[in-house]
Amino acid sequence: MNETAIDAAGDAPADGASPGGPAADPVVSGEGVRKSYGDVVALDGVSLDVAAGEVFGLIGPNGAGKTTLVRALTGTTEADGDLRVFGEPPRDVDPARIGLLPQSFDPPARLTARELVDYYGGLYDAARDTEAVLEDVGMADDADAWYETLSGGQKRRTCVATAVVNDPDLLFLDEPTTGIDPAGRRAIHRLIERLAAGGTTVFLTSHAMDEVERLTDRVALLRDGRVVASGAPDRLVAEHGGAPRLDAATAESATEEVVESVASGVRERLGTEPTVERTEAGLRVRGVRPEAIGDAVDALDGAGVAFDSLSWTEPSLEDVYLRLTGEEYARRGDAGESVERADEEGDR
Structure with a gap:
């Protein structure tokens, strides 16, 4: 799908502007996005946009609303406000243009890694070569092992492979390297960098601040369902890192x-x-x-x-995170219930 590489500079001219210049229409945009589950306010007027070819990071404590926002932008949960993906409401977008790796993903356990990538690739009219995708995520040597026998890191790499097999124009990655060893993380990082260089827009959520600082062009920090800071990582560090x-x-x-x-x-x-x-x-x-x-x-x-x-x-992005959220930040909701948990229960 991505035929033309789009230059993604490390610094946007201003929050909301594209890396290549302010004239380009955003691939992802949200204005005044709100979502509640009973008394739990998950999103409280979030506004953001993501440019073509940009790696955009969303960070924040557990329960801040990150997963809820990803679900709203991918059309898997309803939210108030104006949400647009490729200029359309999220549920109207051609699924073949989107890749999604949710935080929790449990594919069939008695299929091999190769069979899983083949299966998800078969859902699209045009998909990438399975062997090439397995190589990209560092699973070529373990492609014939059943999913249930893989280590946690191998499972996560296989799940990343299923999210990119359709060669998406927009890729959502929710904690993509959780449980992955350093070598596997490096492989995923290289893959994200190659995809972005080829024009794929990447929307990344992660608790690994070094990962976000390395990979992203811009970052938004979410707390209590609100964006409390946004900008290029180096700018945020200069302004808030101490x-x-x-x-x-x-x-x-x-x-x-x-x-x-x-x-x-x-x-x-x-x-x-x-x-x-x-x-x-x-x-x-x-x-x-x-x-x-x-x-x-x-x-x-x-x-x-x-x-x-x-x-x-x-100072680093981790210092920014701790300064703006608080090291002992408590999750919201009754009896410590997180927004992510409320989101899962609300959509059942």
Whole structure:
């Protein structure tokens, strides 16, 4: 289906604009999307759009509404608001143009990986070669094993294969690498990159922030059914990730006097106003650039801080996630019921 490669730049000109320029019509769009299950509000006025050839990431805590939004965009659940896929309501889109890997997918267990890909490919008038698809997901050597005998990671790779066998123009991947080992993850990442380079639009949800940061052109962070931040990953990190930090692991907890002494030493040596704080492992100095690590270490020595190890960390998308959602974020719903669970029960 994808005959023309579409250039997908890493930075969109603005939220909602296509990577190649603002003139192109979005492949996926939603305006004021709302969905409730009784008293549980799953989606609360979500608006977004995804450009052709873009890898778009949707992140957020469990229960934030991610799976509900994917189901609404693929026409498997009804939602209020204006939803469009290829300019049409989701349920009017030709299924052959869509690939979908849901978070939970249980194909027939007594078929082999090859038979499963053959079966799903047979649902379409034109499908990719089964052997090539199995090779793409790293399942060529295990293609004749029954699905029920495969490891969790092998099962997930086989499921990815069934989602791409029709060579979709738009591919929804809901947690595609859950349970997959590093080599398998790498194979899936390469596949996503090749598909996007060939013009496929990819809508990805994942809890693996390194995966999202590597693969996506833009990201939307969903919390309580609302988009609380969106943009290119590097832009989100710059705006919300905080400063780089130097962590010192110490045998004893630092006193307030030690913290102030370190802060004074960093201030004197770096000429900046530092943030020094105690952690469970020791001390953390925020705002230390790579070239200033030595000065920060001198400040620790000057304050008499004996440390067992040092680690320097740049802010990442994970820091953005934790800052905007909260590390101890609680799922919504009565008695901790998640939106994803309510979504499943609502559609039965």
